[in-house]
Amino acid sequence: MSMIEFRDVQKYYGKFHALKDINLEIDKGETVVLIGPSGSGKSTLARTVNGLETIQEGQLIVNGHDIADRKTDINRIRTDVGMVFQHFNLYQNKNVLENVMLAPRIVLKLDETENKKRAMDILDQVGLADKAENMPSQISGGQAQRVAIARSLAMRPKCMLFDEPTSALDPEMIDDVLRVIKYVTSQSDMTSLIVTHEMGFAQEVANRVIFMDQGQILADDETSKFFENPSNPRAKQFLSKIIKH
């Protein structure tokens, strides 16, 4: 059963063809890592899944609903699809606990005591229960990203999108964040799409690796196959460059 399905999707920014003939199926419970050089369209692809970017042609089915269909209630879909950004985007005017509790309160209309209990549990899982009362400006980047993940999880999503979640972090912060993401993806019913440059991490968590360049999907391989012998020469070249460092 597929959670996300792209059917002949095209995306343009004006005349620029950002996503070309995208066909992709991600099953429920799968963890898929998306890699490729910058400007290849991987972030754009992830952002189409929850409607932050619109598509111009084709169909994009998320959890059984066509995103491109005007009749689809995009807010309803977004409650099932969590998103984690490169720059965290914590609500700057709310403290850590409120960041986690706000959407469940006003979107899901969750009971306040239940909401608080859930929020504290999730913050505990990401190791930040003691920062609940802090403002976003008072915590580090790695902590902020874990709060951002907690904020998404509080909606109990069926699917998570990670858009370069560690690219803006100091090296020593990355591990804590990756550990949390790994924990999230390990839950059997969670579907994840991760855009990342962390190859070791990709190897560890992904069921499949997708390689993109210039708006196209060039390779879609099982993780072990991708890292040993990718099906596309351009992907092979990309890997050899990255692994050298």
Place this chain on the structure above:
Amino acid sequence: MIKLFVDNWSQFLTGFGWTLLSSVLALFFSLILGSFFAILEVIPNKFARIVGNVYVEIFRNIPLLVITMFFYLVIPMYVVKINGFAAGTIGLTIYTSAFIAETVRAGINSVDVGQMEASRSNGMTYVQAMRYIVLPQAFKYVIPPLGNQFVNLVKNSSVLAFVAGFDLMYQGNSIASTTFETVNTYFVVAIFYLIITLPISYYMQHLERKIV
């Protein structure tokens, strides 16, 4: 100067009262009107944006006196009879609202787009994202420039003198022309304006410190 004030205190205070009333009314309504047009300018709807833009560009680029004269002379001729005070206050409200709209719009735009994207991704509607996340942050940015607009508004209320609005400036002109004590009269008038504007300046600074 003190003698001049003692001799004409009731006229000065009358003027002060009308200036204060006009300023408070114009401040209240221009804030509402200005915020409304600012929101029209930022919502993702082309028609709303055009309406907001046209309003702001027209009233921001016409002298206040011309707008006020329009309400004082043209409106009573064709629509409804209004006095100088009402015409002046309406003119002041509309003129200031155009500037407030620009100020508030700039404040909304200075909130990082990531805040809106995160809110929407979290399942909030556009209105919820605006209400809980974007506008509270925008408010912080607009306090200092908004304080300027309020001070300008009080000073601009002297336009009422041109349309017999009985305000401070109007009374000042009248006292100066009967007593011939021009310098002293306008000194007293200036002090009365300061009595309104200085507390606004001070309060805005206080608010800025408290929130930021």
